[in-house]
Amino acid sequence: MAAIVYQTDKRSGITYAYESVSYWDKEKRQSRSKRTLVGRVDNETGEIVPTDARGRKNKELPPVPKRGPVPTTDTARLFYGATYLLDAIGDKLGITHDLKQCFPSTYKQILSVAYYLILEDKNPLYRFEKWGCLHKHPYGKNITSQRSSELFASIDEGGKNNFFRLQGKRRVEQEYWAYDITSISSYSELLKQVQYGRNKENDSLPQLNLALVFGETSNLPFYYRKLSGNIPDSKTVKNLLADLDVLGFSKVKLVMDRGFYSEDNINNLYKNHLKFLMSAKLSLSFIKKELDVIYDGFRSFEFFNEKYELYCHTVQAEWQYLQHRPYKGDTISEPRRIYIHYYYNIDKAAEDEKAFDRKLMAFRQELESGKRVPEHENQYKKYFVTKTTPKRGTKITIKEDAVMKAKRYFGFFALLTNETMTAITALELYRNKDVVEKAFGNLKERLNMRRTLVSSEQSLDGKLFVEFVALIYLSYIKKQMQDSDLSKSYTLQGALDKLDIIECFEAPGQELRVGELLEKQKDIYRCLGVNPPASL
Numbered sequence: 001m002a003a004i005v006y007q008t009d010k011r012s013g014i015t016y017a018y019e020s021v022s023y024w025d026k027e028k029r030q031s032r033s034k035r036t037l038v039g040r041v042d043n044e045t046g047e048i049v050p051t052d053a054r055g056r057k058n059k060e061l062p063p064v065p066k067r068g069p070v071p072t073t074d075t076a077r078l079f080y081g082a083t084y085l086l087d088a089i090g091d092k093l094g095i096t097h098d099l100k101q102c103f104p105s106t107y108k109q110i111l112s113v114a115y116y117l118i119l120e121d122k123n124p125l126y127r128f129e130k131w132g133c134l135h136k137h138p139y140g141k142n143i144t145s146q147r148s149s150e151l152f153a154s155i156d157e158g159g160k161n162n163f164f165r166l167q168g169k170r171r172v173e174q175e176y177w178a179y180d181i182t183s184i185s186s187y188s189e190l191l192k193q194v195q196y197g198r199n200k201e202n203d204s205l206p207q208l209n210l211a212l213v214f215g216e217t218s219n220l221p222f223y224y225r226k227l228s229g230n231i232p233d234s235k236t237v238k239n240l241l242a243d244l245d246v247l248g249f250s251k252v253k254l255v256m257d258r259g260f261y262s263e264d265n266i267n268n269l270y271k272n273h274l275k276f277l278m279s280a281k282l283s284l285s286f287i288k289k290e291l292d293v294i295y296d297g298f299r300s301f302e303f304f305n306e307k308y309e310l311y312c313h314t315v316q317a318e319w320q321y322l323q324h325r326p327y328k329g330d331t332i333s334e335p336r337r338i339y340i341h342y343y344y345n346i347d348k349a350a351e352d353e354k355a356f357d358r359k360l361m362a363f364r365q366e367l368e369s370g371k372r373v374p375e376h377e378n379q380y381k382k383y384f385v386t387k388t389t390p391k392r393g394t395k396i397t398i399k400e401d402a403v404m405k406a407k408r409y410f411g412f413f414a415l416l417t418n419e420t421m422t423a424i425t426a427l428e429l430y431r432n433k434d435v436v437e438k439a440f441g442n443l444k445e446r447l448n449m450r451r452t453l454v455s456s457e458q459s460l461d462g463k464l465f466v467e468f469v470a471l472i473y474l475s476y477i478k479k480q481m482q483d484s485d486l487s488k489s490y491t492l493q494g495a496l497d498k499l500d501i502i503e504c505f506e507a508p509g510q511e512l513r514v515g516e517l518l519e520k521q522k523d524i525y526r527c528l529g530v531n532p533p534a535s536l
């Protein structure tokens with residue numbers, strides 16, 4: 001099995017690409033591999049430049065085949081409209097080009113499996129044969145279950161990282177990148193990173209976690225990482241920054257939810273000179289301290305935003321930056337500028353207060369009836385005074401000061417950033433983070449990843465990568481449908497089905513012919529930013 005492996009020469013800094021072929025050594029009774037130099041990787045384009053064995057550019061390169069469709073050797077009538085759309089999107093986003101650079105021998109198979117996952121909602125891979133013989137797709141041949149397992153196992157880490165690097169360079173440089181983590185349950189007990197952890201969907205199964213980075217402007221993903229299922233979100237940021245640096249993205253802007261907050265993470269973001277926007281808990285002492293200064297005048301009409309129906313206020317504060325330097329045996333401590341954007345939602349405050357009062361009423365009933373709940377003992381002590389006398393029995397008195405203190409910050413939330421911006425700009429950037437959450441929905445629901453059924457690490461890594469490629473296409477289509485208002489007339493599946501029925505006819509020695517197109521079908525193509533195929 002051949003795969004492309006990348007290796008960087010530490011002395012020259014040049015990255016070389018090798019073709020690695022695995023084989024079974026009968027004498028040593030173990031798997032071996034043989035590497036053949038293919039060429040050097042261009043740092044700017046990521047393309048592989050052929051060389052001879054001494055690193056010089058080969059002057060006698062084989063002729064480059066002309067671009068265009070490969071002449072067919074069979075006569076066939078196939079469904080083509082939806083796969084034509086994906087071909088065009090792949091060219092537009094550079095997916096096809098980048099995959100070819102990273103996986104030259106298998107990129108067509110990767111694309112065909114990705115197309116199948118997109119067009120056949122939630123269908124398992126063993127049904128690929130039926131779909132493949134009816135559709136025109138990049139590979140053009142059947143991919144059996146055994147072959148798909150081999151394909152997944154052949155997708156190596158070097159190829160994946162090179163793909164992330166190439167795709168990342170195509171994104172808008174100044175956009176914020178949303179970072180979040182989701183859990184994927186597994187039935188397999190053979191995967192090392194499948195662990196019991198905090199499952200966001202309350203599954204009883206062990207899980208692994210998947211970290212995903214999305215561009216907030218492009219709405220496209222460009223990076224993911226598989227994590228052990230018991231790793232807290234806040235522990236992943238340091239490795240994320242290291243991975244982005246390796247990929248060549250040393251200056252990025254990240255937006256994250258409060259699960260990623262920790263003093264170490266903020267310090268690391270400052271240390272790497274990165275811009276960030278992060279939600280913060282109101283329970284943090286420095287967040288409450290700065291809010292208390294402006295609390296009394298916060299609900300002034302001057303701070304009310306009519307569009308979002310929120311009161312908002314920005315405070316410039318100081319972050320006490322710490323950097324431990326083991327090589328010098330000291331710690332740097334200095335103030336850094338940070339902005340805290342505070343928001344108050346009066347409706348949310350009322351809802352929280354009603355819910356809190358209902359909870360207090362339930363606690364008091366438990367105390368008065370003598371049916372105390374062991375898990376509520378701390379709450380009893382915090383909010384009630386209980387006195388019992390022989391004549392009057394049990395008397396329950398509320399601790400008004402404790403109740404008022406608890407209600408003081410209802411309806412408030414805060415965002416932290418080290419970049420100058422208005423409170424409303426920060427709010428809009430943070431709310432755009434839901435593109436990641438929607439992507440997780442696509443990954444788990446539409447791409448059939450709610451449960452991972454693979455049993456080997458290599459198969460899992462490869463399948464996740466192909467799912468990720470499919471996710472790029474889905475994310476593009478969904479954004480185009482929303483921007484063009486096409487989503488008002490069609491669901492995503494409905495639009496794809498409308499195109500999927502368009503046929504093509506191919507025969508030896510003849511150009512590909514496309515069947516009749518309706519105006520509605522042409523409109524869908526145009527809304528998705530693609531020119532309709534030429535019909536008869």
